[in-house]
Amino acid sequence: MAGRGHGLGRGLGLKIEPFKHPITMDPNYADKTWKILEDAIHEIHNQNASGLSFEELYRNAYNMVLHKYGDRLYNGVAAALTRQLQAVAARVEAAQGESFLKELKARWDDHIKSTQMIRDILMYMDRTYVTQQHKTPVFQLGLDLWRDHVVHHPVIQQRMLSTLSDLIAKERAGEVIERSLIRATTQMLVDLGPSVYEADFERPFLAAAADFYAKEAQAFIASCDCPQYLRKAERRLSEEVDRVKLYLDASTEAKITAVVENELVREQMRALVEMEGSGLVAMLRGDRFDDLARMYALLRRVADGGLALMRQVMGDHVKETGRQLVNDPERQKDPISWVSRLLEERDKYEAVVARGLNDDKTFRNALNQAFEAFVNLSPRAPEYISLFIDDRLRKGLKGASDADVEAVLDKTMALFRYLQEKDVFEKYYKQHLAKRLLSGRTVSDDAERGMLVKLKTECGYQFTSKLESMFTDIRTSRDTLADFRSRLATKGTDLGLDLTVQVLTTGSWPTQGAAKCALPAEMERCCEEFRDYYLNAHSGRRLTWQLNMGTADLRAQFGSRRHELTVSTYQAVILLLFNEADSLSYKEISAATEIPTSDLKRSLQSLACAKGKNVLTKTPMSKEVDEGDAFAFNDKFSAKLFKIKIGTVSASKEGEAEKNETRHKVEEDRKPQIEAAIVRIMKSRKTLDHNAIITEVTRQLQPRFVPNPAVIKKRIESLIEREFLERDPNDRKTYRYLA
Amino acid sequence: MAAQPRETVKLVSAEGFEFIVDYKAACVSNTIRNMLSSQGSFTETELGTINFPEISTPILEKICQYFYYKLRYQNSTARNIPEFKVAPEEALELLMASNFLDT
Numbered sequence: 001m002a003g004r005g006h007g008l009g010r011g012l013g014l015k016i017e018p019f020k021h022p023i024t025m026d027p028n029y030a031d032k033t034w035k036i037l038e039d040a041i042h043e044i045h046n047q048n049a050s051g052l053s054f055e056e057l058y059r060n061a062y063n064m065v066l067h068k069y070g071d072r073l074y075n076g077v078a079a080a081l082t083r084q085l086q087a088v089a090a091r092v093e094a095a096q097g098e099s100f101l102k103e104l105k106a107r108w109d110d111h112i113k114s115t116q117m118i119r120d121i122l123m124y125m126d127r128t129y130v131t132q133q134h135k136t137p138v139f140q141l142g143l144d145l146w147r148d149h150v151v152h153h154p155v156i157q158q159r160m161l162s163t164l165s166d167l168i169a170k171e172r173a174g175e176v177i178e179r180s181l182i183r184a185t186t187q188m189l190v191d192l193g194p195s196v197y198e199a200d201f202e203r204p205f206l207a208a209a210a211d212f213y214a215k216e217a218q219a220f221i222a223s224c225d226c227p228q229y230l231r232k233a234e235r236r237l238s239e240e241v242d243r244v245k246l247y248l249d250a251s252t253e254a255k256i257t258a259v260v261e262n263e264l265v266r267e268q269m270r271a272l273v274e275m276e277g278s279g280l281v282a283m284l285r286g287d288r289f290d291d292l293a294r295m296y297a298l299l300r301r302v303a304d305g306g307l308a309l310m311r312q313v314m315g316d317h318v319k320e321t322g323r324q325l326v327n328d329p330e331r332q333k334d335p336i337s338w339v340s341r342l343l344e345e346r347d348k349y350e351a352v353v354a355r356g357l358n359d360d361k362t363f364r365n366a367l368n369q370a371f372e373a374f375v376n377l378s379p380r381a382p383e384y385i386s387l388f389i390d391d392r393l394r395k396g397l398k399g400a401s402d403a404d405v406e407a408v409l410d411k412t413m414a415l416f417r418y419l420q421e422k423d424v425f426e427k428y429y430k431q432h433l434a435k436r437l438l439s440g441r442t443v444s445d446d447a448e449r450g451m452l453v454k455l456k457t458e459c460g461y462q463f464t465s466k467l468e469s470m471f472t473d474i475r476t477s478r479d480t481l482a483d484f485r486s487r488l489a490t491k492g493t494d495l496g497l498d499l500t501v502q503v504l505t506t507g508s509w510p511t512q513g514a515a516k517c518a519l520p521a522e523m524e525r526c527c528e529e530f531r532d533y534y535l536n537a538h539s540g541r542r543l544t545w546q547l548n549m550g551t552a553d554l555r556a557q558f559g560s561r562r563h564e565l566t567v568s569t570y571q572a573v574i575l576l577l578f579n580e581a582d583s584l585s586y587k588e589i590s591a592a593t594e595i596p597t598s599d600l601k602r603s604l605q606s607l608a609c610a611k612g613k614n615v616l617t618k619t620p621m622s623k624e625v626d627e628g629d630a631f632a633f634n635d636k637f638s639a640k641l642f643k644i645k646i647g648t649v650s651a652s653k654e655g656e657a658e659k660n661e662t663r664h665k666v667e668e669d670r671k672p673q674i675e676a677a678i679v680r681i682m683k684s685r686k687t688l689d690h691n692a693i694i695t696e697v698t699r700q701l702q703p704r705f706v707p708n709p710a711v712i713k714k715r716i717e718s719l720i721e722r723e724f725l726e727r728d729p730n731d732r733k734t735y736r737y738l739a
Numbered sequence: 740m741a742a743q744p745r746e747t748v749k750l751v752s753a754e755g756f757e758f759i760v761d762y763k764a765a766c767v768s769n770t771i772r773n774m775l776s777s778q779g780s781f782t783e784t785e786l787g788t789i790n791f792p793e794i795s796t797p798i799l800e801k802i803c804q805y806f807y808y809k810l811r812y813q814n815s816t817a818r819n820i821p822e823f824k825v826a827p828e829e830a831l832e833l834l835m836a837s838n839f840l841d842t
Contacts (some may be wrong), residue, residue: 050781050785051782052781052782053778053781053782053783053790054774054781054782054783055783055788055789055790055791056790058770059792059793059839116777120773121777122773123769123773123841124770124839127841147751172776
């Protein structure tokens with residue numbers, strides 16, 4: 001409101017002109033006043049200000065500016081300063097050698113002090129004239145003039161630079177130098193402006209450093225091994241950082257470290273990492289955590305690919321050693337040691353990453369990838385890992401604390417994670433678990449359950465549901481059996497032998513087809529008894545006997561010695577035949593027992609051919625059982641122990657045939673899973689081209705196994721046949737979902 | 740820093756009247772503050788006395804009053820700060836002095 005329509009107003013930047021004296025001036029006034037000021041400036045410059053009156057000088061300068069002699073004053077000051085500085089430059093130039101920097105510093109300190117004083121007395125000019133005319137303020141003018149006349153004086157400039165470089169070179173070579181002078185000089189350059197510091201000192205300094213370190217890197221790489229080199233490089237880096245802290249400007253730190261990193265690390269990193277006998281591979285082999293940490297710290301500084309190089313070399317090394325490990329024919333014979341070796345390898349690299357590589361996630365990933373790559377090189381990896389767990393859960397627990405077992409199993413789970421064919425593992429695990437459960441060989445129920453929980457968290461409910469129902473079966477069987485026995489006791493029936501039955505749910509267990517065999521009468525009666533009991537208790541169920549999975553304890557008399565034999569049901573059936581006859585031919589046994597050929601052969605083999613457990617003798621004597629062989633009860637059998645366990649020759653590791661069979665089964669099991677995945681995908685996407693389906697299916701099934709594209713193609717074709725899908729009539733490569 | 744901070748400063752007018760004011764108050768004027776704190780040894784710094792041959796006694800008195808007025812109220816948040824009265828006949832000279840003293 002106030003300013004509207006009026007030219008005047010407080011808010012409108014009203015300027016009050018300096019009052020103009022009406023009296024006419026002495027024409028020599030300016031000259032006289034300037035003379036006073038010039039003398040004063042001269043005195044000030046000579047550090048001789050005492051006796052001068054600030055007020056008087058200020059007043060004179062004030063009046064000069066007030067009377068429009070600002071130009072005169074300003075230029076006069078500039079000229080006076082220039083003259084003085086030229087004299088200073090001459091003095092500095094005259095100073096040689098060590099005194100040069102001292103002289104420079106002393107002159108500089110004086111100059112700063114006098115310039116400040118001059119600025120103070122010319123304050124009024126700075127405030128009015130300089131701002132109005134857009135001139136450089138007095139103090140800055142002093143600095144600029146110093147820069148132009150002293151620092152950029154050709155001799156001084158050159159000598160300053162060479163003196164500084166010489167000193168720094170001396171210090172790099174290990175000599176003690178006068179740091180405070182360098183500090184003062186660089187500080188002066190910084191005060192003159194960052195660009196002055198950069199141009200007159202920093203740039204040549206960096207170039208010299210690059211040159212120096214390039215040479216040094218050459219020398220080091222030729223004379224030192226990798227750890228030594230790394231130590232030296234590390235020391236150089238910290239030296240340069242200290243140097244910056246001690247006497248250079250802080251802005252230089254990043255630049256000089258970049259130079260040193262570039263010359264000492266980046267240029268040489270490949271040579272270092274791959275150095276024969278002492279590079280990364282040697283460090284990994286020797287578990288040299290400190291050296292690794294050093295290498296990591298140095299290479300991390302190299303933004304473009306330092307760590308990537310290290311990761312790659314490490315990954316390749318792990319893959320290579322892993323591949324050798326996995327394919328080592330000696331180790332392949334023993335799954336347990338095969339897996340433990342892998343676990344050791346993993347422990348080792350875990351330690352490397354944790355202690356040498358700063359727990360770097362990217363390295364851990366690289367490590368996992370490398371492990372995944374080589375673990376899956378062996379088609380038997382799933383089987384071996386399951387066997388290893390089997391072994392731990394059978395006997396490994398004895399003596400080991402729960403925590404230890406947990407730790408081992410956890411580590412094994414880590415290996416399991418690397419597996420691509422998790423369904424194969426599941427298959428084997430099921431088999432092994434079934435054996436453990438049925439033979440009562442599990443040492444700790446808790447450990448078994450713990451393992452199950454681990455698998456569940458890893459692969460989900462679907463993976464373990466069948467395994468869990470196996471446990472339930474065993475538990476209910478125990479109750480059923482107790483009930484059955486008490487029933488027998490109340491009925492007063494004596495079966496003549498002790499029957500243990502485990503009722504298994506069909507489908508949850510890896511059962512082979514129920515092989516029939518002719519049981520001896522007393523066993524047959526037991527079975528009947530149990531069947532009656534069970535079907536009474538649970539109507540509508542069907543009971544089939546899995547004789548191939550049972551065991552029996554027999555008491556036998558060999559001459560005068562008595563022994564208790566633990567044998568499989570088949571073996572028991574065979575042995576019971578010898579109650580009636582001392583000698584039987586293969587054909588007779590086969591006819592009497594009706595045991596399938598392969599099982600019969602295996603049972604006979606373990607009865608007659610196992611050393612120290614040959615309760616039967618075979619003619620002719622040989623390792624293999626043939627159809628023409630004859631068997632006789634071995635009267636002369638003797639053993640130290642009363643109880644003897646005769647295992648079936650079903651080695652822990654699968655034979656070639658069984659392996660193929662399992663393989664085949666797995667393939668069969670995969671088919672519906674692949675089909676289900678295809679249908680799921682097509683149901684939501686309706687149309688999709690071939691490659692997209694393959695990718696999508698692979699992605700969905702990844703957690704369980706990696707499906708083969710050819711197999712997927714077959715499944716698609718089968719689905720088309722069954723009219724779940726059809727090919728797009730226009731594009732043969734595209735499929736459509738048929739609701 | 741040149742002189743150790745003084746308690747008081749003596750300001751001398753054109754007519755030779757002396758005003759002794761607190762150092763703090765005198766420093767309301769940037770010019771005076773510079774005079775007293777400038778590097779080197781100007782006479783003002785050494786003696787603690789400043790001559791103003793171009794400022795008359797009444798004006799210097801008014802200036803000293805203003806120093807204390809400024810010091811008293813510059814950081815005050817009070818609502819009713821009293822007006823610093825300047826007589827019209829003094830105004831011009833005072834304006835010139837304040838320009839000189841950068842107050």
